[in-house]
Amino acid sequence: MTTITGNTMGHTPAVAAKPDNYLTHGKTIGSWLFTLDHKRIGIMYLITALLAFFIGGMLAEVIRTQLLVPQGLIFHGTGSVASSYAAYRYYNQVFTLHGIIMVFLVLIPIIPGALGNFAMPLMLGAKDVAFPKLNLISYYLYLVGAILAIVSTVLGAVDTGWTFYTPFSIQTESYVVVMVLGIFLVGFSSIFTGINFMVTIHKLRPPGMSWFRMPLFLWAIYSTSLIQVAATPVVGITFVLLMMERVMGIGIFNPALGGNPVLFQEFFWFYSHPAVYIMILPAMGIVSEIIPTFSRKHIFGYEFIALSSLAIALIGFLVWGHHIFVNGQSAELDAVFSFLTFIVAVPSAIKVWNWLATMYKGAIVLKTPMLYVLSFIVLFTIGGLTGVVLGALSEDVVLHDTYFVVGHFHYVMMGGTLIGFIAGMHYWWPKMFGRMYNERIAQWTCVVLFIGINLTFFPQLVVGAEGMPRRYASYLPVYQPYMIASTIGAYIQLVAFLSMAGYLMHSLFYGKKAPMNPWGGGSLEWETASPPPHDNFETTPSVGDPYDYSDLVFDPAVNGYVHIEKPVESLAPVTATH
Amino acid sequence: MTNIPQILGHLGQMNLGRIVAALWLPHGESTFSPPVQFLWDFWYWISVFFTVLIVGLVVFFSIRYRHTKDRTIAEDSPSHNNPLEITWTVIPLIIVMVIFALGFTQYMNMDSPPANSYNIHVIAQKWSWTFVYENGAISNTLYLPVNTPVKLNMTSKDVLHGFWIPDLSIQRDVVPGRVMTTWVEPTNPGTYWLQCAEYCGDGHSEMRAHVVVEPYAKFQKQIVAAANIFEQDGKPLPLATVGKKLYTTLGCLGCHSVDGSKGTGPSWKNLAGSTEVLANGKTVPVNYAFLKTMISHPGRVLIKGFPAGVMPSYGSRFTGKNVKNLYAVVWYINSLSKNSNKASQPPVPDKPKGSEPAASSKSPKTAAPATAKTSQTATPATTAAPTTAKAPATPVAKVPAGPQPMALHVLGAKLYKSLGCIGCHTVNGQPGVGPSWKNLAGYPQKLTTGKTVIADYKFLRTMILDPGKMDIAGSPAGVMPVMYKYQLSGKKHPHENKLNAIIWYINTLSNRGSKATEPPVPDVPVAK
Structure with missing residues (x-):
């Protein structure tokens, strides 16, 4: 059996004998359920979050199908107004569950939980996260919270919308308490993960890896953890107060008891706006890894990308009021929130320019992860620019709570976070499972998904600007063409996701064996076997510039990239062509 | 259901020209609309520019610098450039600051109603809108005088609602326990939609009302006529007919069907004269006294199988001087029942002297909600309800300009x-x-x-x-x-x-x- 180390990897042929890796290290169910291995916990996060994504996605298809016709295709009345309203309650439950699952069970945990857990210690050259047991507890809190969310749905569902606005959430006869308890637990999972990752990055960096020599994904994870730790407790307390309001009638949010329903909105968005950055920052981190790797070029403006993550995390705390411009808070306060909202747009723009500058004069490989990243840049640009107009006070008055907002945040959340996650999943898939997926099918799937997303959400921007409010089970007939287009887009997305599920499953069993470094990445996770051994590295890898690709060349013998001794020579063919 | 050719036909109706030409927003019909449209256009073209630039660069770089046999590694180029970083930080910053400043100044104007505004009180409840005018008239269609500033004082009876008129460029949440205000000066007569924008439960998507903007004189006539629902063309109406109007204007239709179908509350079909099982297990006859309690004091008695605390308290709308409203609604409930009997009827007769039986016994319209609302606008007078405090024998239009000084x-x-x-x-x-x-x-x-x-x-x-x-x-x-x-x-x-x-x-x-x-x-x- 060949021993693979960072030093000898350069000319090592493909692994001959079957080595022990983290997937085969312990084969009992118990070895998975009680594992302290960050890689296995990451895989369990991945499976759970993908299951949640499947449920949330199918609910989205139900929503889109309902909206094919103005009176509602699935849930509609039998003629009388009262019977329509009774039917629309089911639709309200569907979009509520879609929102809760996608936000709390998919978007927030999926990148830190699955990809962060798997890749972060490897990128640090470490054996594990700082607190492996806490890591396992995080996962189980997440799992129990997810199960409670499903239980509340089985009991009788929730029809409040994922925002749980009071006083509706106090009055409605649905299982708000169970659902909120579930989210409360998921929140603790998020806090624990944040603490764990922060300590890991502070304490487990290898000698030589200063803050400004870390891969940018780690900067993004660090900024995310900061928000998770500082903001999540607020929503936890808010949900406890909501439960107490429902069970005991303490009168903090209920106007009938002298409470203030707007206070709930302030508390809720104090967390839920920073939560948007919990979702998008790690995705930006993934983009910052993939672009240089697939451009075969050093990242442009490292410090600006790294610090803009921190800037977003910090300013992101001060903009929550822009969700509630029309709820009667004072105009002066509105002005401050509007101003800060525009300020936080700038660091995002900085990132986009730096990514583009990285591509400039690169040698761009359009493999699947890169294609998803390019989709990310386009979709995130549209999502970001539509956010700019929502931040303008007078424009928010005519766009608030319309489908324009729905289109905007789906461009950011789906086109940003989710596409970023998918890019990362494809990037690290060979590392996770030691198998390659079918590249050609994966590329076409990306194209189809990109078309589907735009066809789904662009019409929503238009119909919203024309005046259609959100959370509508039925609508005025003039909006129907846009709704149909959007639904067709959603079906196209479904096709793309089924294809993705198909070729990824296929790769697990029939995929080609993955080399150690299939894409030519320069960070440390590529310095170990695919999949990595239980202890990650046989010997501690040496730390260099994670974005220096000059000594990595493609070796057809192993179908991956290997280190060479003299990087200068490899420049020769390029310079010769110019 | 739709088939493929139909869907393609629908898609053809999407006005692609409008999408390209930055005219997404409804053609605004209030004094707020032109500046909002201006800022929108400004933002739109900047966005188009940057989207085209970024997409263009992505595509151009991907092709121009793509990885080939001869090109396996990047050309030499710097990995940082501070002047460049500052440039692409400052330019977006300046642009967003301009957008901020424009949006803020326009918003301050939206926030400050002129002192001479006409006042309309807006009452939001699950799932209907009610408008009370300065003369005490009540309607479910919002009538607005053109070229006159109107201040809207809004309250909610239950949960959050959103007052949103896309064509007039105004929106405000209606928060229970507070008086929310906004104002508008419509510039063009016409009929527009008011839609609830803040999620409020089952009937949220049907919580719409027509907004009729008309010349001031016509507006005056309209609300004077709307001030009395017990009469039509000077003749008194049968109480059951009035009750049918109240069924719509007071929002009963949101929970109670009149055709026996299931809703949030009991259906009114065959309700009067039947029996109901209460939450405590007792069985009671549905007579006048029972209906009176249920309508004027919901919550005192609970019917088995229906949620508590949903029915809003209409308070003085049905008591004291307004007890006539109660009679009207109960007569209407009676007219829907084949079990109707002496005990379930109000103590006053349905038909006033000299009036025709009218449409009181006909079953009500069961058309789709949208059509029902449309027909309301066609005959606005029928949607009006009486004032709550006094019988408006001589409605006074504008307070200071009343024909006689009033107490x-x-x-x-x-x-x-x-x-x-x-x-x-x-x-x-x-x-x-x-x-x-x-x-x-x-x-x-x-x-x-x-x-x-x-x-x-x-x-x-x-x-x-x-x-x-x-x-x-x-x-x-x-x-x-x-x-x-x-x-x-x-x-x-x-x-x-x-x-x-x-x-x-x-x-x-x-x-x-x-x-x-x-x-x-x-x-x-x-x-x-």
Whole structure:
């Protein structure tokens, strides 16, 4: 059996004998359920979050199908107004569950939980996260919270919308308490993960890896953890107060008891706006890894990308009021929130320019992860620019709570976070499972998904600007063409996701064996076997510039990239062509 | 259901020209609309520029610099450039600051209603809109005079609602327990949609109303006619017909069907004269007394199988002088039942002398909600409901311009509604967000400081104009809006009269009114 180390990897042929890796290290169910291995916990996060994504996605298809016709295709009345309203309650439950699952069970945990857990210690050259047991507890809190969310749905569902606005959430006869308890637990999972990752990055960096020599994904994870730790407790307390309001009638949010329903909105968005950055920052981190790797070029403006993550995390705390411009808070306060909202747009723009500058004069490989990243840049640009107009006070008055907002945040959340996650999943898939997926099918799937997303959400921007409010089970007939287009887009997305599920499953069993470094990445996770051994590295890898690709060349013998001794020579063919 | 050719046909209706030409927003019909449209266009073209630039660069780089056999590694180029970083930080910063400044100045204008605005009180409830005009008329269609600033004082009876008229470029949440205000000056006559924008439960997507903008004279005529629903063309209507109107205007239709189908509340079909099982297991006959209790005091008795606490309390709408409304609704319920009998009928006859039986026994329309709403607009007078405080024999159009000087307490009763006091203060002693005005004047009030003070003229004046100065124990602090200071105060200001009118009205509601509680001007004008 060949021993693979960072030093000898350069000319090592493909692994001959079957080595022990983290997937085969312990084969009992118990070895998975009680594992302290960050890689296995990451895989369990991945499976759970993908299951949640499947449920949330199918609910989205139900929503889109309902909206094919103005009176509602699935849930509609039998003629009388009262019977329509009774039917629309089911639709309200569907979009509520879609929102809760996608936000709390998919978007927030999926990148830190699955990809962060798997890749972060490897990128640090470490054996594990700082607190492996806490890591396992995080996962189980997440799992129990997810199960409670499903239980509340089985009991009788929730029809409040994922925002749980009071006083509706106090009055409605649905299982708000169970659902909120579930989210409360998921929140603790998020806090624990944040603490764990922060300590890991502070304490487990290898000698030589200063803050400004870390891969940018780690900067993004660090900024995310900061928000998770500082903001999540607020929503936890808010949900406890909501439960107490429902069970005991303490009168903090209920106007009938002298409470203030707007206070709930302030508390809720104090967390839920920073939560948007919990979702998008790690995705930006993934983009910052993939672009240089697939451009075969050093990242442009490292410090600006790294610090803009921190800037977003910090300013992101001060903009929550822009969700509630029309709820009667004072105009002066509105002005401050509007101003800060525009300020936080700038660091995002900085990132986009730096990514583009990285591509400039690169040698761009359009493999699947890169294609998803390019989709990310386009979709995130549209999502970001539509956010700019929502931040303008007078424009928010005519766009608030319309489908324009729905289109905007789906461009950011789906086109940003989710596409970023998918890019990362494809990037690290060979590392996770030691198998390659079918590249050609994966590329076409990306194209189809990109078309589907735009066809789904662009019409929503238009119909919203024309005046259609959100959370509508039925609508005025003039909006129907846009709704149909959007639904067709959603079906196209479904096709793309089924294809993705198909070729990824296929790769697990029939995929080609993955080399150690299939894409030519320069960070440390590529310095170990695919999949990595239980202890990650046989010997501690040496730390260099994670974005220096000059000594990595493609070796057809192993179908991956290997280190060479003299990087200068490899420049020769390029310079010769110019 | 739709088939493929139909869907393609629908897609053809999407106005691609409009999408390209930045005209997404509805063609605005209020004074707010042109500046909002301007800023929108400004943002739109900047966005188009940057989207094209970024997409263009992505595509160009991907092709120009793609990885080939001869090109396996990047060309030499710097990995950082500070002047470049500063450039692409400062340019977006300047652009967003311009957008911020424009949006902010426009918004401040939206936030400041002119002093001479016409007042309309908007009441939102699950799932209907009700509009109360300065003359006391009530309607479910919002009538607005063109080229006149209108201030909307909005209250919610239950949960959050969103007052959203896309064509007039205004939106405001309606928060329960507060008076929310916005204003608008429509510039073009026409019919537009008001849609609820803040999620409010089952009927949220059907919580719409028509907005009719018309010339001032027509508007006046409209609301005068709307002030009385018990008559049509000077003839009294059968009570069941009036009840059918109230079924729509008061929002009963949201929960109670009239065709037997299931809803949030019991269907009215064959309800009267039948029996109901209560939550405590008892079986009771549905007679007049039962219906009266259920309508005027929901929550006192619970029917098995229906959720508690959903039905809004209509309070004085059905009691006292307005008991006629109760008769009308109960007669309507009776007309829907084959079990209807003497015991289930109100104590007054349905048909007034000399009137035809009319459509009272016909089953109501069961058309789709959208069509039902459309037909309402076609005959706006039928959607109106009576004033709650008094029978409007001679409705007064605009208060200061009334044909005869009126008693101040009468004016006060109108202001009670148009300024939105009605949202928090009852006049029948029932608890609300604020203290009830029934037996308020002349009675001692306990403050949060522990002191007890008599509610005299000076006290009432302070509470209305400067609500934060003292807090009455038991009522939440900070809820009463401070805006009344600007609407009602100033010794020389004509609005001082309105303040006196309100205090006179509060006096008439108390059995302990005295010299000390009365305003310094007499109630009944000398001219009379």
